[in-house]
Amino acid sequence: MTQTPTPTADTVRRLARSLLKDGGKGGGAQSAAGPDVRPVAAGAEPATWWVGTRHVLRLAPDREASVRRRRELRLRDLVRPLVPVALPSTVAYGEWAPGLLCSLDTRLAGGTGEEHRVSAVGEADLAGLLSGLREVPVRQAETLGVPRVSPRSLEALRRVAAEAAGRLAAADEFDPGRLNRLTPPAAVQLAAQPGTAVLVHHALTGGHLVVSADGRVRGVLGWDAAVVGDPAEDIAGLALAVGAPAAVRAATLAGYGARPCLRGLWLARCDALVRLAEALAGPATAPSPRPPRTRLRRAWEPIMLERVTDLGGDEVP
Incomplete structure (x- = not known):
C-alpha cells in the first residue's frame, strides 16, 4: 500500500501556485516562491491551508474524503441559489496525491x-x-x-x-x-x-x-x-x-x-x-x-x- 505523503508548506505552495494559474486568479500576498501559505489549524498533518488572503486550499486525506469533496463541489452549486448566505466557490481543483482531491476555494470574509x-x-x-x-x-x-x-x-x-x-x-x-x-x-x-x-x-x-x-x-x-x-x-x-x-x-x-x-x-x-x-x-x-x-x-x-x-x-x- 502506498503511503499518503505528508503535506508541507512547500508542497502546498507549489499546489496553490499551479491551481491559481489554472483558475486564472491571484492569491493575494505572494513572494517570488509563490503565495503565502499557512495551516488553518494546528495539527501534525494539516489538511486545510490559507493561501494568501483570499483563498483556502483543502487536501482530502483519503479516497473516501475525496468522494465526499467531489460531491460537495456539485452540491454547493445546487444549494447556492436557494439560501441567503454565501457558500465557498471553487477556483480550481486537482489531485495532490494519486486519487486524493485538492480544491482551491474562495475565502469567505468574517469570523x-x-x-x-x-x-x-x-x-x-x-x-x-x-x-x-x-x-x-x-x-x-x-x-x-x-x-x-x-x-x-x-x-x-x-x-x-x-x-x-x-x-x-x-x-x-x-x-x-x-x-x-x-x-x-x-x-x-x-x-x-x-x-x-x-x-x-x-x-x-x-x-x-x-x-x-x-x-x-x-x-x-x-x-x-x-x-x-x-x-x-x-x-x-x-x-x-x-x-x-x-x-x-x-x-x-x-x-x-x-x-x-x-x-x-x-x-x-x-x-x-x-x-x-x-x-x-x-x-x-x-x-x-x-x-x-x-x-x-x-x-x-x-x-x-x-x-x-x-x-x-x-x-x-
Missing part, C-alpha cells in the same frame, strides 16, 4: 460562530438557510450522491445520555435531574415523522458558520457531510453552535413547528452530555474539555417553547 455571537438579524439568516435547505429537491441531491440517512432514535440516545449524565454528576459537572423532563414516552412522542426528510447540512458547528462582527451569518462551510434526512439534526447542530434559544427561534422563523424544534433541542442536549462525558474520560493528552462544556451550556439554555409545551400530553404539534 466564526465561536468568535462572534449571532444577532437577531443573524438568526433570520439562519432561518433562511434552514428554509432554503428544505427547498432543495431531494431527488436531485440524491442524484449527486448525497446519502439518505434514517432518523436517530431519541429514546436510545436518551438512555445513553442518562448514563453519561450519571458520570458527569460524579464529576460535579451536571445535575442529572435536568434530564428527567425527557421521559421515555416524551422521547417516543418526539420521534421523527415519516415523509419529513430534507437536505441536511449535518455539520452546523460554530466553526462552519461564518459570522461577521455585527452578528450576521455571512456564510456556511463544511458541506461534505450533507445528507438527506432528519431536519431536526440541523436544529440540534445550531443549538450546540449558537445556543438553544437562537436555534429554536431560527427554526420557528423557517416554518418548523414545535415537534422538530423540541426534537432538535433534545438531540443537542443528549449529544452534549455524551460528548462531554467522553472528553472527560479521555487520556490526559486529549484536547481540552472546554469546547464540550461550552456546547453543553449552550444546548441546555432554557427556551420559551419547552415552558409552554407539555411533553406529557398526547400530541406535540
